[in-house]
Ligand SMILES: Nc1nc2c(ncn2[C@@H]2O[C@H](COP(=O)(O)OP(=O)(O)O)[C@@H](O)[C@H]2O)c(=O)[nH]1
């Protein structure tokens with residue numbers, strides 16, 4: 001039986017984290033053993049106490065308690081290093097995605113031969129590309145417009161540069177096999193890690209299988225941590241950097257980097 005490691009980065013998510021952890025913990029996936037790895041960065045809102053008491057009740061979960069927040073990407077990298085599964089997945093601690101989608105995401109590995117799977121928010125059930133537009137949240141109209149239309153631009157930019165047709169490279173649902181993960185050394189610390197993962201795997205010739213999934217966007221007021229001013233330049237820089245870096249530098253060398 002294959003083992004799935006679900007890495008959950010969490011920072012200041014007191015409203016959703018317990019619900020999310022229960023949902024992930026209770027999830028039973030056919031032919032899959034599950035490992036949960038939580039990386040918490042000393043939240044200021046009581047999230048740390050919530051995850052500690054959850055892990056006390058469920059000692060089979062791995063809990064990594066860090067001193068300071070260093071970004072989602074950093075936390076994900078710490079979690080991936082501790083994960084022991086054959087298949088690795090990233091799971092946010094909010095409720096924007098539906099954990100029931102794991103069933104179909106995992107089928108691509110257990111019934112198919114997938115090595116790299118993305119859950120796409122921009123594909124309908126027939127697999128047609130239909131760009132999902134985030135709901136607008138009152139005062140956050142400008143942010144929502146920029147996230148939506150900036151997102152369309154960045155997706156196009158990526159696809160043109162990499163010669164791909166990926167509908168949703170920035171989805172949270174990124175699952176990949178351990179052997180693929182071990183081919184690269186990830187380095188991004190904020191949300192640019194999303195682009196880095198896709199860019200590096202594609203550069204090595206591993207194109208994602210995209211599977212339509214559900215998504216309900218939350219706004220800044222509900223705790224969303226993407227900051228356009230900080231993150232957009234990192235996204236562009238990451239897309240360009242890993243497109244032109246020689247393949248030998250994308251591949252991890254045997255003794256690290
Ligand atoms: N441990 C840790 N988690 C973080 C940090 N920044 C964001 N996260 C978590 O990363 C996940 C994604 O954050 P979110 O704001 O929902 O990003 P988005 O959905 O991609 O826009 C959530 O579970 C956050 O709590 C951080 O600095 N440290």
Ligand SMILES: [Mg+2]
Pocket residue numbers: 092094096224
């Ligand atoms: Mg989120």
